[in-house]
Amino acid sequence: MSKSIYFATSNLNKYREAENIIGKNRLKLLKKKLIEIKDYSLENIAIYSLKVLTESFNEAVFVEDSGLFISALSDFPGFATGYVHKTLGNKNILVLLEDEKDRSAYFKSVIAFKPPSKGPKLKLFVGTTNGVIVDKEKGTNGFDYDPIFQPSGSEKTFGEMTIEEKNKFSHRGKALQRFNSWLEEEYW
């Protein structure tokens, strides 16, 4: 099979996670800062980014948007997940949750894929992972919030996992697995 698809992202960490599931031969990087809207729905954000992108790009391509939703903080940081990590950082998330008993949070990932113009329409794949915000940073793997998020059913934070381990638990891993199954069955 020589068919391949593009992952449009400016985040090489995400690209490596996708490569691990979809396979190096089938994935191409379209390194690009996408137009992302402020919206409570990650689905709306991913769909909008993909629509703007495919106005001028006609290959098979997907985008991914993900967010962390912390229960005690009214689901903050949500759509501002990346930005909040760059500005406040994990340290300040821990400050905001000091003395907070409800540590529950979830990560959600939405993949929006569009085949070239003659193919089927836009498809969405979603993955969610419940867990807790731990009380101090653990591990140095992964990126962003990985050292403070521990998924349910694991004794490790994402920051303590290899890419392979993280992909089994993670929101993006789940969305990518669903996407990959669909590609295997319906697309390749």
Added chain:
Amino acid sequence: MSKSIYFATSNLNKYREAENIIGKNRLKLLKKKLIEIKDYSLENIAIYSLKVLTESFNEAVFVEDSGLFISALSDFPGFATGYVHKTLGNKNILVLLEDEKDRSAYFKSVIAFKPPSKGPKLKLFVGTTNGVIVDKEKGTNGFDYDPIFQPSGSEKTFGEMTIEEKNKFSHRGKALQRFNSWLEEEYW
């Protein structure tokens, strides 16, 4: 003069501040949730919102985007200013700045205006107000961060001011005044 312009916003507090400067007879409300992008530049956000809006709206119209930039928090909350107030609220901003000596912050407002298609091109008007984040909420006027922001040169927070007082100090007041002067000289 029967000429008038629309202010496209879903925020009636902002609309009242604009009415106070531009005048009730010349201003119309286009109550609308705009498409807003995630971008470090408020100018980019305002220009994008206005471009999308005027694809299907041909009257003279302006949008306004504003943000709070807190020095000790790497200019957080920036483009997420409204969202952060809805989720974290003033209480948590004060928690993040506990024991912080650098309380400096600024508010910035960007107005983007587009006359109907045959008029001049898009115009930008900017206003900035320096100040400090006080250590507890003061006053119940205004909205959002007004009770915790005290502009330089005042003993009161925005939350302790009337609309008229706030408009003299505020970022949006300054941008609106600049816009209004331009309207008087070049547009009406």
